[in-house]
Amino acid sequence: MKLSFQAYNLKLKHTFSIANFSRTETPIVLTQIEHNGLIGYGEASLPQYLGETQHSVCKFLEKVNLSNFDFQTNIEDITHYIDSIEAKNTAAKASIDIALHDLIGKAKNQTTRKMLGIKSNKRPFTSYTIGIDNEQIIRKKLKESEPYAILKIKVNQENWRETIDIIRSETQKPLFIDANQSWQCKEEALENINYLSTKNVLLIEQPFEKNNLDAHKWLSERSPIPIFADESIQRLSDIERIKQCFNGINIKLMKCTGINEALKMIKLARKYNLKIMLGCMTETSCAISAAAQLSPLVDFADLDGNLLITNDCFNGTKIKKGRISMKNSPGIGIEKLNIL
Numbered sequence: 001m002k003l004s005f006q007a008y009n010l011k012l013k014h015t016f017s018i019a020n021f022s023r024t025e026t027p028i029v030l031t032q033i034e035h036n037g038l039i040g041y042g043e044a045s046l047p048q049y050l051g052e053t054q055h056s057v058c059k060f061l062e063k064v065n066l067s068n069f070d071f072q073t074n075i076e077d078i079t080h081y082i083d084s085i086e087a088k089n090t091a092a093k094a095s096i097d098i099a100l101h102d103l104i105g106k107a108k109n110q111t112t113r114k115m116l117g118i119k120s121n122k123r124p125f126t127s128y129t130i131g132i133d134n135e136q137i138i139r140k141k142l143k144e145s146e147p148y149a150i151l152k153i154k155v156n157q158e159n160w161r162e163t164i165d166i167i168r169s170e171t172q173k174p175l176f177i178d179a180n181q182s183w184q185c186k187e188e189a190l191e192n193i194n195y196l197s198t199k200n201v202l203l204i205e206q207p208f209e210k211n212n213l214d215a216h217k218w219l220s221e222r223s224p225i226p227i228f229a230d231e232s233i234q235r236l237s238d239i240e241r242i243k244q245c246f247n248g249i250n251i252k253l254m255k256c257t258g259i260n261e262a263l264k265m266i267k268l269a270r271k272y273n274l275k276i277m278l279g280c281m282t283e284t285s286c287a288i289s290a291a292a293q294l295s296p297l298v299d300f301a302d303l304d305g306n307l308l309i310t311n312d313c314f315n316g317t318k319i320k321k322g323r324i325s326m327k328n329s330p331g332i333g334i335e336k337l338n339i340l
């Protein structure tokens, strides 16, 4: 197998603001793995706060040698080799994992989900994200979000109540609330959540700082709405540490090195009765379609990263009436567009 890669910058439709920062572009690296005339596509998305850069991803990918592998090799053996090259670099590793699943699906003429033994046809709703903004822009984004059945609202300590009131003046759709670690006081958080429990909120993501597990445990035991870990969980090995402290986890391919490990996380989380959300970064339809392959197994999907950009270079998973709609073509079900 032969790996190649190139850097690319995703342009955002709107400046995207969450509790700690704003941005207008997201750097990514696109990968492809070729073997016997077939090509599998992958992607590493690199939002600043995760610490990987186009430079670090390219440096990592330069160390990868796939020449000893072919279609007979287990994906597990290849991902084990990739993971052993160096610690961290989770998005770089995910870019290889995704391309491998796409390539081997094409070689077997099967969708990735079929290859993984996923039989369920469940098509979860996906949420549409509204970042932190002024009232005028929030109302504009609410208009754009009309095709979606669930909204994910980014909030901070100061703006959450006002934001919810603006949203509830326009729509009664169910909401995910993401505080991105911005809430400080657990008693105040519980009060906030008691108010939100009257506002059709389905879950609260990452209220406190990621290492403050005690506060999350305290809140998860009392909250009428499930509390989900996002920044507090990256990989499979984190589940044991946080399983008592949250009601659910947000799994993202870029945090956990890709489809192979995400599937293991889903199985372990189910064993511990944790609810599961499948999330994303700002990504093209390549990484989104890869994550979508796992969506029949989860409770909630937040796979809107490709909808927030203007220069998607793939055609893949679409949203129909608010639900994820996957193609039945082999691999992760994408076509590359000629805009690169």
Ligand code: MG
Pocket: 178, 180, 205, 206, 230, 231, 250
């Ligand atoms: Mg989050």
